[in-house]
Amino acid sequence: MTRKIRTRIAPSPTGFLHLGTARTALYSWAYARHFGGEFVLRIEDTDVARSTQDSVEQILQSMHWLGLNYDEGPIYQMQRLDRYAEVIERMLAEGTAYRCYSTPEELDALREGQKARGEKTGYDGRWRPMPGKVLPAVPEGVKPVIRFANPLDGVVTWDDVVKGPISISNREIDDLIIARADGVPTYNFAVVVDDVDMAITHVFRGDEHINNTPWQINIYQALGAELPTFGHLPVILGDDGLKLSKRRGAVAVSAYEDEGYLPEAMLNYLARLGWSHGDDEIFSAEQMVQWFDGTHLSKSPAMWDATKLAWVNGQYVKQADDQRLATMVATQFNKRGLPVPEAQALAAMCALFKDRCHTTVELADWLAMFVAPVQPAEADVAQHVTEAVKPALAALATRLATATWDKPSLNQAIKDTIGEFGIKMPQLAIPVRVLVCGRAQTPSVDAVLALFSREEVIRRLQTA
Template sequence: MTDPSAVVTRFAPSPTGDLHIGGARTALFNLLFARHTGGRFLIRVEDTDRERSTASAVQAIFKGLDWLGIAADAEPVFQHTRANRHREAVADLLALGRAYRDFTTADELEAERVEARAEGRVVRSAWRDRDADQADGRLFVVRFKGPHEGETLVDDLVKGPVRFQNKELDDLVLLRTDGTPTYNLAVVVDDHDMGVTHVIRGDDHLNNAARQSLIYQALDWTVPRFAHIPLIHGPDGAKLSKRHGAQAVGEFAGMGYLPEAMRNYLARLGWGHGDSEIFTDEQAAEWFDIADVVKAPARLDWAKLNHVNQQYIRNADDARLTAIVTEVHRGRGVALHDAALPRLAAATPLVKEAAHTTLELADLTLFVLLTRPLTLDDKTLKRLDPETLGRLGRLAATLAPVKDWAPPSLEAAIRAFAEAEGVGVGRFGAALRGVLSGGTPAPDLASALTALGREESLGRIHDALSPAA
């Protein structure tokens, strides 16, 4: 760090599964606060649990972050590679008399737990003040020698001042019997060595903040500022679970949400800037302050998420949307013949305002990919009585010479035809829509005709008029 006063935040996921939406929001808040303050954002993979930390889970986390567009300002740190450094810190604590070797056996520890529960206190080891020479070569863990009196204050940037009575904090294990470091120790050492100034994480870690603060103080290190953000709840106010729907970032991607829309929506889960609902990444970084995060849990609101996503779809680049929708169709096994691809590109901008997700956008563009002759749905077939068939034949003849095959001209031609026929567009519009779309979702008539193009549109109408239809 060139500036020792600069803000440094970090996102430290445990790679035991996919990137959860709550973790994604934590990463985003860390990124936004770093950008807001002109600081740095780092990523550390907390993979000391080698049995649970799999390569596929690590890949899943980074895949989720990449999709969201969240990138660190340096190469990620993998916690398990720093075990020797963690042990060095423990050696320093032992030398300072702020840690001790605990030779308590498993049976002795269980007996102490039973006694501690009965007395309403935390577990205390008899080896805290005993001579290690009495151990007779037994295995040991190294415990932190925390204070048993007074209190530890965590001046949280979200929660406000939170006080912990030291007598209620046990002497936590720093090193296991095999010499591997524990979570609370590794986090402190890594955050210190990475220069982290602000620890922004879920409020399920609030209790750890007291223990970690004491370790910082015991090592004579500066304690970082803590900010514990409320968890995300489901629409019913209960903790987010599978019954509420998607939880992993990859699931939201598969449901047709755009990454920029997810960033916008996640930023608004527990934080806001006045009445601003839709904003750019630059605006979010300019406005965001961790102190403005609310204390109450945020609720996942699917209607709001869909609304935000719809706004981003409306403003998205048409070529990009077409590429996304093309992949959705491929994933669904839809045949994408060469002649239909230009029609898909033409249809996307015409229907995108009605789509809340890219999956809905795919639904709305499916009609242009159908191959002739279309299999008409029952509703359309019932509407094709002789009178309507005759009218559609005359409409095709009216549309054929239209020079500017675009919504304004086509809409005007359809209305003029209806007036000439002495009927409302409703008398033949539903039948025409069915003939053009085969009963699949489609936009207004003029847009549908435009997306299909002159030749395909007239061809589908003529197919419906022919005896073979």
């Protein structure tokens, strides 16, 4: 190919950016970046009744969060109506499109008759001009739709990047509507005009669009335009084995931000839902761009695995900068109405606890004990904060009142108390955790205590 590589993502703003569209955007972005090309964002908003500005904003925000920066856009189809009308007029003049005055009632009757006779349903071409054919009289008061004069014979064939060679007979498809009676174009027409005008060279999209592709290829050819390369990606299945979609099972990409996932982890996980680079599981967006050349795309559906996503995200949380995590935890605290510690202190808390967490929400759950009262489970108190250990807890509180407030000194105070009472480390450390942290398991107890204020630790120990 001699043309500059140009890809696009073209969501419809009838809801959130869902996972399948995000994966398609990622592949399109990575392919363009790999070849030094350009990536375009187009908003396909011709479904006026269902498109909303809130959906547009959510799509833009999700793209920004994922880091899928685009070189052009957003381009809105409803701002291009004059261009579509111009192409329609050209096609009418050239005979590759025609006006159809069939009413919805007539088309319903046509379909019912075809069904009753066991025939394939579809438009019968009654308004299609043909040599020697007498068309019906134009009915009064009926605004026509515009139909594409699809070739009557031959086969549409393309070599799909994912699926391989695909062929569909023109006898299997009818003359689709390319503009509604109000002049607004339909998807299959507008997408071709857009991709031609925007010089799109490669189209990645879900394989539910395979049935649309023959019509679109025929429209490209009717316009005398060069075809893009198509790659139809298999669906993503939920844990119930059914397809994720806007209407069934899919969660907004933005919800994962709210739930404490990192964008680089989401990209990593989405990339592996239908593409691989050897056995690599964890890789950066930069590595993906280096590797993603359109090969190694799976033909089989991918299964969404929330547990695997959490594991991937946990790997990124462990590697994340502590100040960055602190900012995310601060956002969580603000949502919960909790006080936010000083940035350096919060970063130190993140550093100690991040290895235990899959998400920043989990991290905030852990760190809430530093800024809010804890309520230990009654079973933990009964098991660990026994009458036998309470004198040791009181002695530890006394030592901590004058100890230097750092990890080595706190460790020594604990060891001195253990020696004084002739007990083992767990016999003291676990009840300290229960009273101070509200749970029996934490990182090293001296490291945890060092992140609290002296006053708060002593106050909590004195509740024994």
